[in-house]
Amino acid sequence: MKVVFTFLCLxxxxxxxxxxxxxxxxTWEGKLNVGVVLRLVFIFNDSAGIIKGTSYSPDQGNQPxxxxxxxxxxxxxNFTIPxxxxxxxxxxxxxxxxxxxLTQGRTFDLILLKVLRPSELHRPQTPHPPYSYRIEEVEYDxxxxxxxxxxxxxxxxxxxPFPALLLITGSGPQNRDEEIFEHxxxxxxxxxxxxxxxxxxxxxxxGVGKSTGQFSTSTSADFAADVQNSLxxxxxxxxxxxxxxxxxxxxxxxMIAPMVASQRNDINFIILLxxxxxxxxxxMQEQNIAVLKSSGINKEAAExxxxxxxxxxxxxxxxxxxxxxKEQMNLALNDWIKITPKNIVTxxxxxxxxxxxxxxxxxxxxxxxxxxLKYFLQFDPENYLKKLHCKVLALNGDKDLQVSSKxxxxxxxxxxxxxxxxxxxxxxxxxLNHLFQNCKTCTISEYGExxxxxxxxxxxxxxxxLNKNVR
Numbered sequence: 001m002k003v004v005f006t007f008l009c010l011x012x013x014x015x016x017x018x019x020x021x022x023x024x025x026x027t028w029e030g031k032l033n034v035g036v037v038l039r040l041v042f043i044f045n046d047s048a049g050i051i052k053g054t055s056y057s058p059d060q061g062n063q064p065x066x067x068x069x070x071x072x073x074x075x076x077x078n079f080t081i082p083x084x085x086x087x088x089x090x091x092x093x094x095x096x097x098x099x100x101x102l103t104q105g106r107t108f109d110l111i112l113l114k115v116l117r118p119s120e121l122h123r124p125q126t127p128h129p130p131y132s133y134r135i136e137e138v139e140y141d142x143x144x145x146x147x148x149x150x151x152x153x154x155x156x157x158x159x160x161p162f163p164a165l166l167l168i169t170g171s172g173p174q175n176r177d178e179e180i181f182e183h184x185x186x187x188x189x190x191x192x193x194x195x196x197x198x199x200x201x202x203x204x205x206x207g208v209g210k211s212t213g214q215f216s217t218s219t220s221a222d223f224a225a226d227v228q229n230s231l232x233x234x235x236x237x238x239x240x241x242x243x244x245x246x247x248x249x250x251x252x253x254x255m256i257a258p259m260v261a262s263q264r265n266d267i268n269f270i271i272l273l274x275x276x277x278x279x280x281x282x283x284m285q286e287q288n289i290a291v292l293k294s295s296g297i298n299k300e301a302a303e304x305x306x307x308x309x310x311x312x313x314x315x316x317x318x319x320x321x322x323x324x325x326k327e328q329m330n331l332a333l334n335d336w337i338k339i340t341p342k343n344i345v346t347x348x349x350x351x352x353x354x355x356x357x358x359x360x361x362x363x364x365x366x367x368x369x370x371x372x373l374k375y376f377l378q379f380d381p382e383n384y385l386k387k388l389h390c391k392v393l394a395l396n397g398d399k400d401l402q403v404s405s406k407x408x409x410x411x412x413x414x415x416x417x418x419x420x421x422x423x424x425x426x427x428x429x430x431x432l433n434h435l436f437q438n439c440k441t442c443t444i445s446e447y448g449e450x451x452x453x454x455x456x457x458x459x460x461x462x463x464x465x466l467n468k469n470v471r
Contacts, residue, residue, distance in 0.1 A: 023095040024072070028112040029119060032102060035295075036445045040110070041118045058118060059181040059448055085362065105363025106350065121182045125453040127191035133157055139210060142229040149230060150210020151203040152176055154194040155239050163244035163470050164199040164237075165271070166230050168223075170251030171376075173215045176202040178250065181448030185435060189248065192459045198466065199240055203230050219375035220252065224259045235266070244268050244470050246390070248462075249275060251403060251434070254394075255381055262387035269391040269470055271462060274403045274434050277394075277411025280379045281317075283403065285310045290401040294443045297347055305348035308336045312364070313377050322370040326361055333357065385415035392416060392424040393465045395458060397432025399442040423469060429458060 028042040042055040053070075070079035075092040077100070088110070090100025096114035101107050129135075134155045141148050156162055167186045169178045177184035190200040206213030206226055213226075227247070235242050246269035249257035254275020261267040276283050285306045292302035315328035337345055337357075351357045394412045396405040405428045413426040433439040437452045 023092070024077070027115050027118060028098065029115050030110045030112040032108055032110050034108060035291075036447065039119065040112075042112065058121075105361070106356075106359045121448070122451050123182050123184070123453055124451060125188045126184050127187055131191075131194075133194045138233075140229075140233045142225075143232075147206065147226070147229065148210070148212040149203055149206075149226070149233070150176070151201055151230065151233075152190070153199065153201045153234075153237070154190050155199045156194055156197050160199075160239040161241035162197060162199040162239055163268075163466070164201065164234055164240045164246070165193060166227065166234055166245075166247045167200065167202040168227055168247055168249035168253030168256050169205055170253050170274075173208045174205050175209045176204045178202075180435070183435065183447070183453040185250070185454045188454045189459065189462075193463065193466070196463045196466070197471075199234075199237075201230060201234050216369040217371055218369070219372050220256060220259070220379065221375060223252075224256050227256055227260045228264075231260070231264070231266075242266060246270055246470065248273065251275070252376075255280075255379065258381060258384040258388055261390050262384045267390045269393070269466075270388075271465075272392065272394040272412065273436065274396050274400055274405075275394060275408065275412065276379075276381045276403060277385070277408035277413075277415065278381070280381075281310065281313055281377050283408065284313065284377070286404045286407065287402050290404065291444060292348060294401055294441075301344040301347050304336075304340055304344050308332065308340075311336070313373075316370070316374055317377050325370065329364070330357075330361055333361070382411065382415045385412060386418045388416065389420040390422075391469050392421050392426075393462070393469075394424070394426045395429060395436075395461065396427075397429050397434070397436060397439075399432055399439050400434045401442070401444060402434040425465060427461075429455070429461075432458070 024044045026044060028044070030040045030042075032038045032040055036059075038057050038059045040055060040057050042053060044053045065081060068080060068082060071077070077090045077092070077098065078088065080087045086102065086104045088100055088102045090098040090110070090112065093099050098112040100110050100112065102110045131154070134157070136153050136155070138151050138153055139148065140151070167178075167189065169186070174180075176186060178186040186202045190202055193200050203226070204211040205215060206218060206222070207215035213222075231245070231247075234240055234245065246267055247257040247261065248271040249255070250273040254272040257270045257272060257275070261270050288309050289302045289306040292305060293299060311332040312329040315332060316322075316325045319325040319328055337351070345351050349360050351360050394409060394416075396403060396409055398405045409426050409428055413424075416424045416426070429436075431438050432455055433442050433447070434444075435447055435453075436455045436458050437447070437450045438455055439446055439450065
């Protein structure tokens with residue numbers, strides 16, 4: 001589940017022309033603080049005056065996006081990324097340091113250091129070969145061949161057929177491992193469950209990795225269609241017991257799983273991890289308030305911003321495109337500024353003048369595709385949870401800032417009481433954040449600082465529930 005006011009897509013790739021800049025060749029790394037600290041890595045190669053550059057963020061899945069309008073003049077370097085509304089301007093302080101500013105709605109300082117190799121984080125739970133089970137990289141199409149998917153299926157040893165799960169990622173373009181900050185939670189989950197006798201399919205989101213399609217113009221309904229296609233592929237495998245097939249969805253994936261399960265008769269179970277159980281607009285207001293408070297902002301200021309956020313997001317629902325939505329959001333913002341103490345305005349939004357107000361609006365609008373956001377904000381998970389007729393396990397950590405455990409688990413439980421689910425378990429787990437890590441400060445910025453990828457206790461809970469209800 002995205003955090004609206006901190007999310008930035010920051011992956012770059014491109015080719016640039018340069019003259020007499022051999023010192024640019026090599027690997028450069030910087031850390032960008034956007035509420036969380038994101039590592040950016042640039043690799044430049046100079047060949048006969050043509051410099052080819054590739055850059056990526058290890059913390060956001062390594063997906064490259066081209067940059068353009070790149071120029072090198074003296075000790076200055078500039079480029080833009082039009083699709084993300086990003087500009088970078090920097091100066092070589094010396095042969096191994098570039099001091100610059102990156103702008104995407106708001107402007108951030110970014111220092112790039114020349115390094116021998118990108119920094120690595122310690123992720124002890126990430127599985128590595130040799131595996132005790134069979135693993136295949138697979139590709140398949142939807143029925144009309146319009147979409148192509150890249151995925152990994154892991155199959156237990158033995159003849160089978162095996163009970164099986166499809167893993168569904170959270171919001172934002174994610175690879176099959178749901179990779180973030182070099183954590184690979186879906187690889188960890190798949191490894192654990194396959195060792196326990198379950199086949200597991202995990203899939204690149206559309207437009208990511210080996211999957212085709214346009215992510216930025218898609219909605220959760222489109223992602224649900226992708227899940228349908230992946231389930232159909234899973235059913236086609238002779239190793240799969242189609243009577244014991246289910247889904248595990250995290251965050252937005254936990255919203256999509258009930259959408260799909262309510263429309264099919266071949267889903268035996270679903271597992272919901274940090275899934276929404278209340279209307280999304282309310283959830284997102286709670287999320288922003290919780291994140292602000294976790295960063296040290298007082299309750300009055302955080303709740304004031306939460307009210308503003310609700311009005312701005314309502315503008316998205318009521319308008320027909322992002323341009324019109326921004327106009328209405330600006331009106332709501334102006335009204336809020338008039339009645340809100342200046343210290344609260346600055347503390348929560350960074351707005352001090354017309355320029356910073358425009359930066360705030362641009363940053364808010366550039367984080368999401370309009371179609372996805374409008375569909376998402378209007379979504380009420382209760383409508384689908386009530387229609388379920390499969391077994392359900394719903395889990396969330398009580399330190400989750402992005403999907404509040406108490407309100408959302410309560411919503412899930414109340415909806416399931418009215419469903420035809422033959423059995424369901426809804427549990428809050430102490431000490432875990434949105435990624436199901438045992439946390440210390442339990443802030444979003446801590447996600448990348450923790451070595452643990454996914455709580456072993458929760459892995460065991462999932463296995464125990466599956467062995468009791470599905471095996």
